[in-house]
Structures are given as C-alpha cells and as structure tokens.
Amino acid sequence: MLKKRLIISLTFNDGILFRTKKFHPDYRYTKNFVDLWTADEIILLDVSKKNKLNKKFLEIVKYFSLNCFVPISAGGGIKSMKDVSLLFKTGVDKVIINSSTYKNPNLVKKISKSYGSQAVIHSIDCKKKPDGNYTVMVNNGRIDTNYSPTDWANIATENGCGELLINNIDNDGSLLGYDLDLIFSITNKFDCPVLGLGGAGNWEHIYQLFKITNVSGACTQNIYHFTNESLKSAKSYLKNKQILIRE
C-alpha cells in the first residue's frame, strides 16, 4: 500500500534558510542540519526577489541532490522552460510552479508535455477573505488573483500538473495547525495527489491533516521538525494512530 508522505519544506532567500513566518532569516540553521534519511521527500523553495533563478539557490539544490537519495522538488520564480531544464539538470525530480500560471498558464502544459505530468507540482497560496471565501494569491502573497482555490486548481490540473500543494498563507508559520477546511475542499474535488502545507506545530496537527483531508503528503516548514529524532518521533506518533507511514 502507498504510504502517506512526511515532507520537509525549506525556504531560502539568496541561499539562506528562512523561517517562513514574516520571512526573517535564521542564521543559526543551515542546510547542513537537515536530516536527509528520515524525510520522505524534500521541497526547496526560493523566495529571493529576482528575475532569474538564484545562483546560490541552485547550489543548494545541487547540495541536496548530491547528498540525499530521496525525491527533491524545487520552485520559486520559475518563469520559463529554460529554468525548468536547468533545475532538472541540477537534480530535481519535480518542479513547483506557482505565480507564473497567473501570466502564463501554458508553462505548466509545456512542462507536462516534455517531462510528464508527474514532474509538475502546482502550488496554490490561499487567503481567507473577510466574507469567509478563499482567494488565490501570487507573487509571495502580494497579488490577489480573485480566483477561488478550486478554479485555480482546475486551471492547474487541466494544464497537466500532477500534484497540488495547498497552503493557507495566514497559517504559514503560525504553528496552529493546517487549514483543514481549505485542504479538504481540494482533496475532495480532485483526483491527483494533494499535499498540505502551512501551520504544522505538532504531530497531532499532522495526524488531523491525514485523518480528515485524505492528503497524500503533509509538509512541515517548522525547523524544529527537521532533525532525525523529531522526524522519527513524528512517524511513530502517526503509526500509533494507524496512519500508514514509511519507517
């Protein structure tokens, strides 16, 4: 049987590991402390403000591809097939597309045609409006697309993306738990694997996500989860609660 995935998500600005909350850099931690053997998958995101792929970020991607033998997905600022090809050559297995779909929905289609739909994850950053409905934000939460998460996910999957990564940006770094309503609304409607991101504070949050939403993977951006001991303890917690997990 297919196991639920526990995914580490790392955010970098100009090659420095960031905690997502308010995007403050945390110089105490570097890529080197991340345990590479217990995580089921690793997501690397670049938030540097730039017009092209950040060189230091590519070095980070290379470091992970040389040192860990688990799948790596990378994204942040991908604008062209040239960026995509460079990332695959550097060692990623899947690329993560987000804001570029706003201006150029064809990019996802092109990637899935060349590399297969399993090679594309579409990340969807959502925000709850005062009226209680959700809207999709792009460009690191700066632009409101006025699309609902479902409509946006429709565009992404129709263009051939293989997985959806759903995040409520207000929960990001809150440690208060995932937005289960939002994530459930997507897992319920779409047939591709869905990953939940944003808000993991403890193992119970991850358990609730798996139990309630039927996601394929839970992403954590909480740096205190990145060590061998804590990932192992997360996995034994989930296993005790009958979640099918890789040990």
Place this chain on the structure above:
Amino acid sequence: MADINIVDVGIGNLASLCSALQKLNISFKLCETTNDFQNNSKIILPGVGAFGNFMKKLNERKIDELIIEKVNKKKSVLGICLGFQILFSDSTEYGKHKGLNLIKGNIIKINLSTRVPHVGWNECVFNQNSEIFHNVKNHSDFYFLHSYFLETYNNEEVVTYTNYGINFPSSIQKENVFGVQFHPEKSQYNGLQVIKNFVERC
C-alpha cells in the same frame, strides 16, 4: 572501462543516478551517442518524460538498436521508471508507440479509483527470487513516480508486485534484462542496494 554505461539522451534528471553510483564507488560513463558505449559495460537506461518522445530520441541516435544488440550479446541492462516501460512492446502514452520489445508487455495509463499519478513510497512484494533484490527484505518501500504502468505481462518474468488499487509489476527480469518501475536512486538504502546488486550480481 567503466562498470556502467548510462544512456543519456539529454532529458530529465541524471544527477541523482550519478550521485548514487558515486556513493557506491561504481564507475560510470554517460553515453550520448552509440560511439560512447564501451564493450563490456553494463547498461542503465534511466528515463524521464513521455514514452514516444524518449523512444524517438533513442531511435534518432540508433541507441535503440545498440541496446538490443548488447542484450543479444548477453550484456545486462537495467531500465528505470520510463526506462523500465521502454523495455516492453508498446505504450499508449500520447498515442500508440512501440518500445524496445525486449520483453512482451503493454504499458497503459493508470485507470483506477486511486489518485493519479502514483507518487510516493510503496512496497515491493516478491513474486520470485532475483539477484536484483539480494539483501533487500520482502515488503521494502521504494519511491514511485508514474502515471502509466505495465498492464499485460508474463507472470514468470515478474520479480515484485506493488499494490496500488491493483497489484501491478514493479520489477521484472527476463534473463539479462532487468527493469524497475520505481526510482532506486531515490529510495535510500534499499534503492542503493538494488543498484549495487545490478552491478555486482546481474
């Protein structure tokens, strides 16, 4: 001479496979044309992308003929992921395309009630013994990433099955032709062991 010749037609991620071989101290050479291949090396056929596009690239470079010739000369070949699918007769990915036909079988889109693509860690259950799984426990987890799978096949050639709604062949062996639907280069210790086995025992 290198232990392994890796087929390189310029698409996808070969970096992970190369770093896995480096980790195992196995020498390898990336082969872009037929002239790059060496006489006594084993061949690894990795693959990313769509079936037809990949076959076209092999055909343009005449690498398809070379692989068949090597197999006939009893050299061992290991296909990984799309490279596994290419070993069979044909696939229906973006139209009907012929494969290398080294093993009889057809590749079709996963058409189940399960989520597609099949992504993540799943178990390989032994159907028979093979050197390729030497020192790997039954029911070990490997990383899968695919939307198409082997639908018709000969059970006697199936090394392991994996369950994803149905049981499908996740690895195969026909004499000196080996194939794995999962990514050994992404499957940590078990995956490295499979690669090691291919080089040392197959």
